[in-house]
Amino acid sequence: MTHPHTANADPREIDKFSELAHRWWDPASEFKPLHDLNPLRLGWIDGIAHLSDKTVLDVGCGGGILSESMARRGARVKGIDLSRKALQVADLHSLESGITVDYEEIAVEALAAREPAAFDVVTCMEMLEHVPEPASVVNACAQLVRPGGYVFFSTLNRTPKAYLLAVLGAEYILRMLPRGTHDYEKFIPPAQLAHAIRHAGLEIVEIRGMTYNPLTQIYKLSRDTDVNYMVACRRI
Structure with missing residues (x-):
């Protein structure tokens, strides 16, 4: 399956998550870590950006776990992804839950060209380590947020500890995730992400780790x- 929206996408990554799309909302499935993690990241985002009545974009939204939870906090949420199957699941769950989210199959770079400075808050969680050019995503997110607005990223550090816990531990020993979910070579050290953030015209507000x-x-x-x-950032 090709995705003409952008060259900054790995079809293997998209297909990998598309194959699991029907299991997004099963809290005992491969997506259990996202369900367990979501209250923590939601509370952190809301505590900084105050989501109520804000216009929010969720980049790489998948099946909509974070998107729906932000909408429950009173935000007007748009979720984008390149997995059509994941978006179909997100749409269906939105209908079942009665929580309105606007979903679209489009690359973040394409949306940035179409709707610059259109959002109060942009989130891009657990996505950067799955794309060929993370800095391109960071730059697009910066373009999409209004001056003074917030951008949030989350990803995995490239350390031996991350390999031990996120790859060997989570995928092979505890089997919390399917084997091959993560590619250690694509993990992103904080200094590398910080450089891309500053280059995109964002300033870092806060960096927090998450332990499990x-x-x-x-x-x-x-x-x-x-x-x-x-990482929480603000557009200068």
């Missing part, structure tokens, strides 16, 4: 950015 306890199955905010981390 496999015994309690609970995620917590942390200063430890060795594995999962989130």
Whole structure:
């Protein structure tokens, strides 16, 4: 399946998540980590950007877990993705839940060209490590947010600890994720992401790590950015 919207997409990555699309909203499925993580990231985003009555874009929204939860907080949410199957699942769940989200199959770069500075808040969570050119996504997100608006990213650090926990641990030992979900070579050190953020005209507001306890199955905010981390930015 080809995706003419942009060259900054790996068809194998899109197809990988498309094959699992029907399981997005099963909290016991391969997407359990996203369901477990979502309250934490939602609370962090809302605490900084105050989502109520804001116009929000969720980049790489998948089946809509974060998109719907932001809409529940009173935001007007648009979710974009290049997986048609995931978006169909998101649309169906939106109808079932009664939570309105506007979903569209379009690349973030194409939307930035069409609707620059159209959003108060842009989120791009757990996506950068799945695209060939993360800096292109960062730049497009910066173009899409209004001056003074917030952009949020989350990704995985490229450290031995991240390989041990996010790849070997999560995919092979605990089997929380399907094997091959992550490519360690695509993990992004915070300094690399920070450089792309500043180059795009954004200023960093906060960087927080996320830690996971496999015994309690609970995620917590942390200063430890060795594995999962989130960055809050503001457009200058």
